[in-house]
Amino acid sequence: PFQFHDTHDNREDTSMHDKHLIFIDGRWQAPASAGAIDIVNPYTEARIGRVPACGAEEADAAVQAARAAFPLWSGMPAAERGALLAELHRRLAARGPEIAALITSETGMPVRMSQRLQLGLPLTTLELTVRMLQDFAFERRVGHSLVVREAIGVVACITPWNYPLHQAMSKVAPALAAGCTVVLKPSEIAPLSAFVLAEEIEAAGFPPGVFNLITGTGAAVGEPLVAHAEVDMVSFTGSTAAGRRISEIAARTVKRVALELGGKSASVILDDADLPAAVKTTVNVCFLNAGQTCTALTRMLVPRSRHDEACELAAGVARAFTPGDPMDEKSRLGPLTTATQRDRVTDYIRRGEASGARLVAGGAGRPAERGFFVQPTIFGAVDPASAIAQEEIFGPVLCIIPYDSEDEAVQIANGTIYGLAAAVWGDEARARAVGRRLRAGQVDINGGSYNPSAPFGGYKQSGNGRELGVEGLEEFMEVKAMQLRD
Numbered sequence: 001p002f003q004f005h006d007t008h009d010n011r012e013d014t015s016m017h018d019k020h021l022i023f024i025d026g027r028w029q030a031p032a033s034a035g036a037i038d039i040v041n042p043y044t045e046a047r048i049g050r051v052p053a054c055g056a057e058e059a060d061a062a063v064q065a066a067r068a069a070f071p072l073w074s075g076m077p078a079a080e081r082g083a084l085l086a087e088l089h090r091r092l093a094a095r096g097p098e099i100a101a102l103i104t105s106e107t108g109m110p111v112r113m114s115q116r117l118q119l120g121l122p123l124t125t126l127e128l129t130v131r132m133l134q135d136f137a138f139e140r141r142v143g144h145s146l147v148v149r150e151a152i153g154v155v156a157c158i159t160p161w162n163y164p165l166h167q168a169m170s171k172v173a174p175a176l177a178a179g180c181t182v183v184l185k186p187s188e189i190a191p192l193s194a195f196v197l198a199e200e201i202e203a204a205g206f207p208p209g210v211f212n213l214i215t216g217t218g219a220a221v222g223e224p225l226v227a228h229a230e231v232d233m234v235s236f237t238g239s240t241a242a243g244r245r246i247s248e249i250a251a252r253t254v255k256r257v258a259l260e261l262g263g264k265s266a267s268v269i270l271d272d273a274d275l276p277a278a279v280k281t282t283v284n285v286c287f288l289n290a291g292q293t294c295t296a297l298t299r300m301l302v303p304r305s306r307h308d309e310a311c312e313l314a315a316g317v318a319r320a321f322t323p324g325d326p327m328d329e330k331s332r333l334g335p336l337t338t339a340t341q342r343d344r345v346t347d348y349i350r351r352g353e354a355s356g357a358r359l360v361a362g363g364a365g366r367p368a369e370r371g372f373f374v375q376p377t378i379f380g381a382v383d384p385a386s387a388i389a390q391e392e393i394f395g396p397v398l399c400i401i402p403y404d405s406e407d408e409a410v411q412i413a414n415g416t417i418y419g420l421a422a423a424v425w426g427d428e429a430r431a432r433a434v435g436r437r438l439r440a441g442q443v444d445i446n447g448g449s450y451n452p453s454a455p456f457g458g459y460k461q462s463g464n465g466r467e468l469g470v471e472g473l474e475e476f477m478e479v480k481a482m483q484l485r486d
């Protein structure tokens with residue numbers, strides 16, 4: 001049903017990204033273990049590189065280096081840390097096109113969007129962090145006390161594959177700004193941009209040990225990091241399942257834990273909303289990055305009387321999402337990032353087809369011979385209690401759910417274990433009032449969009465703590481009250 005446009009002329013993949021070294025204590029070092037993990041381009045299905053498969057030994061070495069660097073780094077004037085971060089920004093910006101293409105090759109996100117989201121967002125976050133640091137008050141007087149904010153210590157940053165550099169930067173930049181030292185463990189599926197980050201941190205002249213990069217799986221290297229007694233905080237973005245496990249392990253040493261987890265975000269369209277505009281934005285947000293976005297609006301709640309009209313409008317918007325070569329500037333829908341993810345999403349689409357929901361667009365059939373593609377799929381008349389409406393699918397699958405009253409809409413919107421994001425459409429005052437009733441960390445009112453200066457995070461099982469903004473910087477700080485004798 002979807003026209004597939006293939007501009008890939010079977011060129012040989014000549015650009016291999018084979019990484020044999022990890023970055024610890026300011027030096028590129030050979031890991032103790034010899035294993036490697038292959039990186040696969042989800043469009044060509046070819047191997048495009050490999051990274052070391054580290055384990056507990058490398059985790060320990062990286063943590064020791066970060067621990068040793070902590071007194072110097074946290075004791076340095078904030079302005080000096082800011083100057084190094086500004087230099088890092090200049091260096092990464094200079095490698096912009098390379099970074100966007102690299103992330104497209106490992107994740108499959110269409111390159112035009114990569115330039116804006118995979119490169120533009122992290123650069124903006126870094127720039128905003130530098131500016132925020134200039135104005136940040138590390139101490140204030142409260143009565144006879146001096147309330148002082150101090151860096152927490154050694155932070156383990158563990159990130160997923162869907163926005164690899166953005167997720168790393170949302171942790172690394174504020175952690176370093178706060179005076180923490182860092183061990184970054186990127187996703188084993190999309191780790192390549194983390195190497196560019198490490199190279200430029202080295203070139204910018206950060207002191208040894210302030211930033212360390214190790215690679216490997218969650219089980220082999222992530223867990224030893226989380227368990228390590230010398231790690232003061234774990235900042236994690238990923239699935240709710242892994243977040244639970246990390247919380248349990250971190251509890252043994254009462255570590256600080258910041259978790260950015262999954263979502264099943266609702267777009268609530270009220271009866272006085274501009275329906276075509278609301279549907280268009282909801283579908284676009286749902287299908288962004290082939291649905292592999294934690295804040296994807298995956299449930300569209302519409303008044304029952306406008307359900308059929310909404311289905312028709314949504315199917316029209318979906319037609320613009322032509323699957324194609326991610327390196328082609330015209331492509332709007334890339335493949336899913338892994339074959340496992342493709343199979344998981346296809347399985348959910350089959351379950352949706354069997355659930356009694358109405359198939360409005362797409363379906364379980366494969367749109368292409370090669371590449372981990374699925375069809376952008378929309379279900380109408382979805383039961384809000386069914387699996388496709390409750391579980392995070394992490395693919396381009398939208399559920400349209402009819403409701404009968406505003407109260408029911410709020411109840412359905414809040415009726416999952418998640419609480420990451422939401423949207424409300426309708427009369428402005430009414431939309432804001434409904435927005436306040438939604439248990440979610442960010443609520444877009446009438447098309448208001450992501451703001452990199454505002455705090456970001458989830459309610460309920462979508463996580464705890466906040467990233468970005470002043471709140472995101474303060475996450476990496478302890479608070480000390482010094483009682484003075486005056």
Ligand code: NAD
Pocket residue numbers: 158159160161162163185186187188216217218219221222223226237238239240242243245246259260261262263293294392394420458462463
């Ligand atoms: P994942 O949880 O499988 O892996 C994320 C990272 O955690 C990887 O680096 C992985 O190696 C590591 N990891 C896994 N198990 C671990 C363990 N037991 N101990 C330590 N580390 C472990 O997630 P994923 O598949 O890479 O990413 C997709 C998920 O991330 C989705 O659920 C999505 O909603 C979520 N996500 C959330 C946000 C947010 O900000 N809330 C943003 C993007 C993605």
